[in-house]
Structures are given as C-alpha cells and as structure tokens.
Amino acid sequence: MTQDCKYLQKCPIWQKFSTSLSHVWIKSYCQGNKQDLCARKKLKEAGKEVPALLLPNGSSLDV
Numbered sequence: 001m002t003q004d005c006k007y008l009q010k011c012p013i014w015q016k017f018s019t020s021l022s023h024v025w026i027k028s029y030c031q032g033n034k035q036d037l038c039a040r041k042k043l044k045e046a047g048k049e050v051p052a053l054l055l056p057n058g059s060s061l062d063v
C-alpha cells in the first residue's frame with residue numbers, strides 16, 4: 001500500500017480536496033503512487049516556495 005504524502009497534513013490541496021477522498025488529486029497524488037511526481041512536493045523537496053494555488057500536475061487552481 002502506498003504511504004500518504006508526508007506533506008499531507010499541511011498541504012492546502014489536501015485540505016481543499018480531502019472531503020472528497022476519491023478526488024483525482026487525492027487518489028493519485030496525495031495518497032497514491034504519483035505523489036513523487038507532484039509539483040508541490042517537488043518544490044518542497046527542493047526547498048523552494050510552493051505557490052498556494054499550485055496543483056499536483058503543475059497547473060494552477062482556478063478560484
């Protein structure tokens with residue numbers, strides 16, 4: 001079983017979409033096997049600032 005992303009608790013994307021656990025971001029990234037591909041996680045790991053609205057696939061959340 002895939003482990004949850006270690007940034008999950010503090011991640012705004014998780015907070016926004018965790019009410020829908022079947023959501024594609026949650027399912028394939030935050031709790032799935034694509035989390036190492038997550039654009040947010042990659043920036044974090046590189047010690048860079050993560051834009052608030054950045055989505056796992058590198059696009060931006062529409063508000």
Ligand code: SF4
Pocket residue numbers: 005006007008009011012013014025029030031035038039040041056
């Ligand atoms: S959006 Fe990315 S950084 Fe945030 S919890 Fe999901 S996989 Fe982790």
